[in-house]
Amino acid sequence: MDDDMFRHILGEFGLSWRGYRKVRKGVKKRLGRHMTQLGCRNVDDYLRKLAEEPELKKLAEQCLTVTISRFFRDRRVWRDLRDHVLPDVTERARPTVTIWSAGCACGEEAYSVAILWDMYCRNLKNPPALELVATDVNVKTMAKAKAGMYGVSSLKELEPEIRARYFQPSGGSGRFKIADSIRTQPRWRLLDLLVDEPPAQEIHIVFLRNNLLTYYRDSLQRTVLRRVVDSLAEDGYLIIRSHERIPARVDGLTTSDFNKSIVRKSVG
Numbered sequence: 001m002d003d004d005m006f007r008h009i010l011g012e013f014g015l016s017w018r019g020y021r022k023v024r025k026g027v028k029k030r031l032g033r034h035m036t037q038l039g040c041r042n043v044d045d046y047l048r049k050l051a052e053e054p055e056l057k058k059l060a061e062q063c064l065t066v067t068i069s070r071f072f073r074d075r076r077v078w079r080d081l082r083d084h085v086l087p088d089v090t091e092r093a094r095p096t097v098t099i100w101s102a103g104c105a106c107g108e109e110a111y112s113v114a115i116l117w118d119m120y121c122r123n124l125k126n127p128p129a130l131e132l133v134a135t136d137v138n139v140k141t142m143a144k145a146k147a148g149m150y151g152v153s154s155l156k157e158l159e160p161e162i163r164a165r166y167f168q169p170s171g172g173s174g175r176f177k178i179a180d181s182i183r184t185q186p187r188w189r190l191l192d193l194l195v196d197e198p199p200a201q202e203i204h205i206v207f208l209r210n211n212l213l214t215y216y217r218d219s220l221q222r223t224v225l226r227r228v229v230d231s232l233a234e235d236g237y238l239i240i241r242s243h244e245r246i247p248a249r250v251d252g253l254t255t256s257d258f259n260k261s262i263v264r265k266s267v268g
């Protein structure tokens with residue numbers, strides 16, 4: 001598949017050519033294989049088939065989704081969540097703190113939240129309850145997330161004590177299973193950010209990293225992000241990647257002074 005064909009397909013799905021720059025090779029390969037399986041001779045043929053059969057379109061979406069993740073990806077963010085964000089939300093939000101991992105891939109981010117919460121709340125006298133919702137559009141990654149089994153590369157940013165406390169080697173093949181106390185925390189849901197409503201309202205923290213603001217086109221980013229921001233509680237937090245930008249004309253958000261990945265919904 002050449003770049004023009006790939007660009008054309010990305011355009012049909014509202015995806016950004018620039019956002020895909022680091023992963024083009026692998027995604028093109030997956031799409032090429034799918035086209036061959038369906039016996040399509042060219043992109044127009046392929047897109048016509050996808051338009052006729054929603055199930056095939058879902059498979060094409062799976063080829064297009066980038067599902068790379070890791071536990072405690074970007075450690076500075078997790079440190080600042082522990083030092084700034086959790087002290088604030090556990091103080092203000094009672095009886096329940098709601099956290100949403102939007103685009104949870106194989107669950108690494110949602111489970112990192114559950115682990116951080118467990119470690120932080122151990123030291124509190126009367127911690128609030130946690131409602132942790134993890135969503136993704138990809139049915140395959142969601143099944144893996146629920147299983148809670150990981151290869152060693154997903155664990156590479158973990159401190160040894162965390163690994164020892166929350167993971168057990170499983171099956172003797174370099175794979176690890178997450179502790180049941182953590183595995184049972186998230187509520188998993190298939191959800192397409194482009195069309196579905198957020199899974200809750202008055203959410204205190206939304207993780208939206210390496211998803212909408214990296215891979216989708218600006219026009220989609222604006223409408224979808226508006227819906228996400230509306231689901232945040234006043235003073236709630238939006239977590240993005242440091243290279244991701246809030247699109248112009250999505251107002252009511254302020255980047256925190258301690259970490260540019262941590263953005264706050266402004267009061268009023």
Ligand SMILES: C[S@@+](CC[C@H](N)C(=O)[O-])C[C@H]1O[C@@H](n2cnc3c(N)ncnc32)[C@H](O)[C@@H]1O
Pocket residue numbers: 065066067068069070073102103104105106109135136137138141191192193194208209210211
């Ligand atoms: C690169 S992973 C990011 C995982 C995690 N948030 C992180 O930062 O490590 C991107 C995830 O977003 C999901 N995704 C892409 N488009 C989506 C959509 N329209 N609705 C919901 N999830 C989507 C993909 O399926 C994938 O699992």
